[in-house]
Amino acid sequence: LGLVVGPDADRLALIADGGVYVSEELTQVLAADFWWQHHSGPFATNLSSSRAIERVAAKHGQDVFRSAVGEINVVEEMKRVGAAIGGEGNGGVILPDLHYGRDALVGVALILQHLADSGSTLSELVASMPDLKIVKMKTDIGDLDPDALLARMAKAYQGERTSTIDGVKIDLDEGWVHMRKSNTEPIIRVYAEAETDAAAKTLGERFMAELLG
Numbered sequence: 001l002g003l004v005v006g007p008d009a010d011r012l013a014l015i016a017d018g019g020v021y022v023s024e025e026l027t028q029v030l031a032a033d034f035w036w037q038h039h040s041g042p043f044a045t046n047l048s049s050s051r052a053i054e055r056v057a058a059k060h061g062q063d064v065f066r067s068a069v070g071e072i073n074v075v076e077e078m079k080r081v082g083a084a085i086g087g088e089g090n091g092g093v094i095l096p097d098l099h100y101g102r103d104a105l106v107g108v109a110l111i112l113q114h115l116a117d118s119g120s121t122l123s124e125l126v127a128s129m130p131d132l133k134i135v136k137m138k139t140d141i142g143d144l145d146p147d148a149l150l151a152r153m154a155k156a157y158q159g160e161r162t163s164t165i166d167g168v169k170i171d172l173d174e175g176w177v178h179m180r181k182s183n184t185e186p187i188i189r190v191y192a193e194a195e196t197d198a199a200a201k202t203l204g205e206r207f208m209a210e211l212l213g
Contacts, residue, residue, distance in 0.1 A: 001115075001122055005104040010071075011091035012104035014111070016122040025050040026129055028087035031107050033129070034114035035095075036060035041084025044077040046070070047169045048178050048191050049089030052130040068166035069180065075100045089134075134193045135200040138182075139208045146181035146188055149211050153179060156210070170207075175200060177207045 002015025014022040014030075029052045032043055036056075042063040045053055057064045067077035071092065078086045078096060087093040092102030093110065115122060141149065154168045161171035167180035167188075175194030182189060188211060192204035 003104075003108055006091075009104045010102040012093065012107040012111075013091050014122060016126055018123060020123060022122070022126055023050075023134075024091035025089040025132075025134060026052065026126060027091040027107050027111075028089065028093050029053050029056050029129055030114060030125060031087070031093045031110040032056060032085055033060075033125075034110050034117070035085050036062055037117075039084055042081050044074055044081060044083040044086040046074055046088050047163060047166055048180075049087075050130075050132055050134060051176060051193055052132050055130045066163065066165075066169075071102055073166075132193050132195060133197045133200045134191060135197070135204050137190045137192070137204045137208060138187045139190060139211060141186050141188055141212070143186070144212075146186075149188065150179060150181065153207070153211060172203075175203050177203055179207060179211065 001017065004013040012027050013024040014027065016022050028045065032053060033056050040062065042065060043053060043057055044065045044067060046069045047066050048069050054064050065077055065081045067073040074086055074088055085095055093107035094100060094102055095106045098106060114125065150168045154162060154164050157170045163169045167178060169176060169178040175192060177190060177192045180189050190204050190208050192200045194200040194203050
């Protein structure tokens with residue numbers, strides 16, 4: 001088992017037995033899967049994090065709420081809905097019983113206890129989690145107005161499950177796409193998730209083309 005933390009110990013990534021890297025998107029999912037075996041209460045995370053958390057929450061009969069990207073936005077949403085646990089798909093786990101902040105050591109404790117209780121290896125736990133793929137892209141928009149582009153996309157997909165609290169996120173049956181403008185560059189970031197790498201890439205490329213079309 002390998003434990004990898006950021007320099008300020010707020011994010012956790014995992015290396016499973018056999019030296020296999022585990023996507024940091026699964027850190028909060030594994031932590032929540034353990035937590036819900038002993039406690040109840042909703043989860044909060046940001047719009048760009050994997051849909052895997054909803055699938056695990058459904059297994060435990062719990063709710064998931066989404067916020068704008070950013071730790072402070074997740075924390076504010078956690079407080080608003082009374083979330084028992086939360087985090088971000090960058091490996092951040094937030095447990096308000098201790099404090100309202102991403103904490104890699106909290107994630108380590110929860111996941112190690114999950115392994116101890118289950119008697120499983122990390123690879124076995126990961127195999128029991130939803131296997132979804134995320135791609136992260138960006139498209140240069142030059143002198144185009146990013147707000148106008150995103151507003152047009154929101155209008156075009158207003159009949160779908162769409163959120164505009166942070167750019168535009170569109171939930172589709174086959175996956176989701178989240179489009180956000182950069183505050184420092186003339187680009188729009190496009191994140192997409194689907195069942196396979198190829199499907200996620202196709203979804204992301206489709207929406208990048210529509211953004212500029």
